[in-house]
Amino acid sequence: MEKVTLAHGSGGQATAELIDKVFKHHLNNEYFTADDASVLPNPQATLAMSTDGFIVSPPFFNGGNIGKLSICGTVNDLACMGAKPLYMTCAFVIEEGFDMDQLEEIVASMEKCAKEVGVKIVAGDTKVAGKGQVDQVFITTTGVGAIKDGIKTSGAYAKAGDAIIVTGDIGRHGTCILLERDDYGIEANVSSDCAPLWNAVDALTDKVKDVHVIRDATRGGVGTVLYEIAREANVGIKLENKKIPVAEEVRGVTGMLGLDPLYLACEGRMVIVVPACEADQTLQILHQSKHTENAALIGYVTDEHPGHVTITTEIGSETLLPPPGNELLPRIC
Amino acid sequence: MEKVTLAHGSGGQATAELIDKVFKHHLNNEYFTADDASVLPNPQATLAMSTDGFIVSPPFFNGGNIGKLSICGTVNDLACMGAKPLYMTCAFVIEEGFDMDQLEEIVASMEKCAKEVGVKIVAGDTKVAGKGQVDQVFITTTGVGAIKDGIKTSGAYAKAGDAIIVTGDIGRHGTCILLERDDYGIEANVSSDCAPLWNAVDALTDKVKDVHVIRDATRGGVGTVLYEIAREANVGIKLENKKIPVAEEVRGVTGMLGLDPLYLACEGRMVIVVPACEADQTLQILHQSKHTENAALIGYVTDEHPGHVTITTEIGSETLLPPPGNELLPRIC
Amino acid sequence: MCVGISAKVIQMKGNVAIVDATGAKRSVSAELLDDLKPGDYVMVHAGAAIAKITDDDENESKNLMEELLGE
Amino acid sequence: MCVGISAKVIQMKGNVAIVDATGAKRSVSAELLDDLKPGDYVMVHAGAAIAKITDDDENESKNLMEELLGE
Amino acid sequence: MNKEALEIIQSYQGPQIRIMEVCGTHTHEIFKLGIRNILPDSIDLISGPGCPVCVTPIDFIDEAVMLALEKGCTITTFGDLVRVPGTKLSLAQARARGAKVKVVYSPLDAVEYAKKHQDEQVVFLSIGFETTTPSDVLTIKEAKDLTNFSLLTANKTMPMAYEAMKDSCDAFLYPGHVHAIIGTKICEEMRDQEGVSGVVAGFTASELLTAIAIIVKKVQQGQPFFVNAYPRVVKSEGSLKAQDIIYTYMEPCDASWRGIGKIAHSGLQLKDAYKAYDARKVYDLPAIKGKDNPACRCGEVLRGACKPYDCPVFGKGCTPDHPIGACMVSSEGTCSAYYLYGGLKEWKK
Amino acid sequence: MNKEALEIIQSYQGPQIRIMEVCGTHTHEIFKLGIRNILPDSIDLISGPGCPVCVTPIDFIDEAVMLALEKGCTITTFGDLVRVPGTKLSLAQARARGAKVKVVYSPLDAVEYAKKHQDEQVVFLSIGFETTTPSDVLTIKEAKDLTNFSLLTANKTMPMAYEAMKDSCDAFLYPGHVHAIIGTKICEEMRDQEGVSGVVAGFTASELLTAIAIIVKKVQQGQPFFVNAYPRVVKSEGSLKAQDIIYTYMEPCDASWRGIGKIAHSGLQLKDAYKAYDARKVYDLPAIKGKDNPACRCGEVLRGACKPYDCPVFGKGCTPDHPIGACMVSSEGTCSAYYLYGGLKEWKK
């Protein structure tokens, strides 16, 4: 079984071979370069640009791998601005000794995921770090997108009365990774929600121009995103506890560990805020799009308690959603 | 002394504080976003896009640090295409326990370096990896630049008769890092050549439109870049050994370890190929620009031995420069 | 103190019970309870089954309220 | 075999010589040679001074060639 | 849900009733369900000392940090303790300085870890009340062939705490899971011998509302009372097996409750026969006297003598991200719950 | 530079002169200076067996890999050995599988490493000819209080190799740094007793051209000859101290030369008194019989019996990035030098 060695990161012959056999083989397109920089035609649009580093451990998980994740993450960040993802770069840091077949599987997933939304990977970089200097493989992707005409989203645009929609059940990715790490001895069949959502956003923004906010709930989960919106727009957000979609298994796992699914990472879920009158159409379009079939309306923007998110509980009382906190740790009390 | 903790990477409050206090504090500008993606005006030009991951160990070295390096690297890659660096993103992976003051020093260096060439850092990302899962700090930067009108560079454009210029003495960065690691017990005062070269390239391309190749000699050194050019353009390259500028101390260190300075990394040196008739003007402009004061003509493009680089040695013989190889290791034989 | 979750015993392995809480399975110590068997519901805390559960909460509340209001 | 570099002894510390090869300094073993002192030039290989150098290469070659051609 | 209970609670207009929810999980669930927001002003819920993290003295964290950083031990712990501030460092901060800190779900997982890492010296931070203690000490049985596993103990028992708190309230909301272990005779005795009232409560919306409704009704009747409102889990005799396991390995001792002080016979320590599993003895720890932050009013908060927002640093210097006192650390800590859930009504103040 | 020497060399038109440069560093420098390209066809330079890496048998790499991966040792080594292929793995590949491999500049740095990492079992790969061996064994003196340091030895000596190669050439270009240690009496003896000619050469352009010019002139005179053309470094007696150090710790033994086979008394092994520093004994290594790749013609290349480009895999299956034989691994290896430097003239063929 071939392994990645320091020679593959030396910038010499072995690096060139790795680029040809793995990266270029899967990611090639008219703009792909192994050079200093890729040359790209003027996109004639307002641009969106985003970057994210991916360090998921383990790199392969139920429903995906770090390669798929690294494409979805940046595609979704661009989609949040209503931007069609045009070009992406990816920078790998690989641990000496990483399995070459696994690397290829990762890159193949990137290819597949990039194809799904039509984004082109135009440049890359490969570094090999000595054994123990990095945990298997890190990928940083950066994307540039063209913002669709007439679409203008921002956390600051949420308005009292707007409907809040989540594009599927929450907390799957965080739960999945927690299970894969097997730190807590829990078994459950929870696959990651990791998915590229541009096509759904594209379909939505074709019909609904007045989308106020699109934000992907990644690290920090839906709860963190809702607080960001509440603070940026200085509005209140009122959720209905029973409408928040959570898979049974996710409930079981989080119940055992004392964690809140609202704060567990997703990698293929967005919070979408639209005027209440557009809520039905929005749901309808999302229900017909891939990866957003189970979108649900979970609450409304209000002008009460600006900067805060509240939940209507099962006893009909309104309570604060605890604001985003710290490292997630299981608790006994 | 404050340390970076996992909480700083959780995506919650501590992350937000870190972004505000360190990143936003130093890197702020009208496009800087802590959001999903930055929104940027249509640059109305052909674009260049480049990414690189930086994993230098140690992160602080004689003449710079990983922050400065990460800006220079991407600025220079864009400059190689004749592209004015417009926007950059930076993604950090920080080891739990990394010193907060050091992090701030790194970011302050990025600020200074970005300002020197007028590039704006528009988006970032911060992940914290558990102790031992990453070696102190990794930074990936990605840049987008606007290619100057009329400038078209590529390794493939080198033509027989062209002059080959290197913008300063070679192998300093590689030697500096090797000394900083102190693996071989050698002491020498060698500072890194790490520098952002856009201003020099900008000045050059204002006057000399017909620049054929600009390539920064990073990992793999000047030797690797020359071979890339020889192969891409299918030309020969003939160097004059005695014209290749190498600092005395670099000669001493590499002599002791049996390494060739032509294959040691630079982080602020470019190989520039221009028609022979432009060589004097090119040198003159470079000699007046910051970081390229010691530019030197080291050889010519030929149509002999296409794909190869040769050196005229001190006995007047012509020999092959060994093609780029593998991991650099000191040797006794 | 004492986050608990109710779970169904799906298998016994000596002193250990495999329990299932809406799809989340884990082995927990069965040493604090007598005669656990598959099908039992237990309250799980910190990796141990600390009590058998003999009714559901709504039903229990109903009974208690009837008693209270009947006084 | 045997990459060597000539270097100047700049300091003696017991069995160890600090040598300087055009600015690259390192401590090397002085155990293979007698009576090294600062100012001496030595051939360094694998962290040891393996020989004192008593002349420079151009001068040596000149002498040798004179001898050869004088024969 | 329980409409009748809600009705009883919301329509109460009599004299002030002070109910102390002893259990941190009750505090947490009460906030999460928004129960405080639907209470009339005449019912006051006081959060008692029932979060084992909150009452763990700062010395204990200092001992754990010393074991990790100076003795080179691997610390295994419930997640709850990781961010609790010590005098100088929390375990999270120690980890950032190279300490090995592994979070486990169950104490038995710590033993598994020690089995798999025989080159490491593994210490489990044994905290908790009667609910958790049986699992804590079961590790000794499991670790019987190991020489690299020990416990740093700070286990506590409830009855003496009830005693110390009984004048702070009209009735206790007794912690359901503690009584699942120790049974309910102690509650009947307190009622009969000392006139202390209380209801054992479960943790769901129905169970909590029912328990509060029972208190409201019974207080009005004027007699000391006790009701087990969690009979589906809590039996009169508790779990005899669990009690037996606790007292096989441990014996009562005096214990410091952070913010409250020393309470005689309110703690548990390992018996001398098990000193090979006692980290303090194995690593010959010196007596450590940790220094509490003087700004912190946790003690008064835990006794119900003041509310979190009466503390001058609440929500300012002291937040869950930068806790000063222990009550701000655990999500069950009273200050933390007040900060995080706000309890809209009170939070608006 | 040396114009007269160049003139002598380039104007030579007599019968073929075969010069064997024994030393790998000579091979390397000759290529780097482009000397081969200015030689007339009538002078042929043959690269001999003087690269200690190239002649190190594959078994040695297999032993090192076994120490690293199976015995858990930390391997300290000159950089040259890291990529040499073993039967299954090189040390670089072993490192990618978790082996600890640390490159050092000096053997004494390996001892320093062992002192600083007393929890690791450190093995130094002791290779080299007389130039390197004194530094290799000085480690034993330095490591006298250490129990975690040992040597895996494959040291070799030159004289028997001259003996084995003497018929392959008209004159040796003797390795300057070997003779800095062993002196030049051996060369005089070979001239006087066996009629073997040669010149001790230094490594600069001047020195190499001078030495070759001397050979060209002297060969034409028809008498066996010896000239020390590196007197500024090489003295007649060599370094007595260095010789003494070698034979304090080591004694002659038979040795396998990769590609050439066993040569009696051509190796050095640790004396029994130092068995505590002999990794083979410390770790009780089994006898390993490594398997050379049958395609490789290194043996013939090393004897000058063929040129690298006569090997069917040269530059195709076998390149410095994917070496098959040892001669392709070290930058001093003959095949590697031919591949890398091409020697334009020959490389065009």
Ligand code: SF4
């Ligand atoms: S707010 Fe903080 S300092 Fe004040 S009592 Fe609560 S925990 Fe202690």
Ligand code: SF4
């Ligand atoms: S080319 Fe490779 S296989 Fe052939 S002789 Fe040389 S080292 Fe051996």
Ligand SMILES: [Mg+2]
């Ligand atoms: Mg570049």
Ligand SMILES: [Mg+2]
């Ligand atoms: Mg981003």
Ligand SMILES: [Mg+2]
């Ligand atoms: Mg993102």
Ligand SMILES: [Mg+2]
């Ligand atoms: Mg790159």
Ligand SMILES: [Mg+2]
């Ligand atoms: Mg699993």
Ligand SMILES: [Mg+2]
């Ligand atoms: Mg995002």
Ligand SMILES: [Mg+2]
């Ligand atoms: Mg790049």
Ligand SMILES: [Mg+2]
């Ligand atoms: Mg670059």
Ligand SMILES: [Mg+2]
């Ligand atoms: Mg991000």
Ligand SMILES: [Mg+2]
């Ligand atoms: Mg140094």
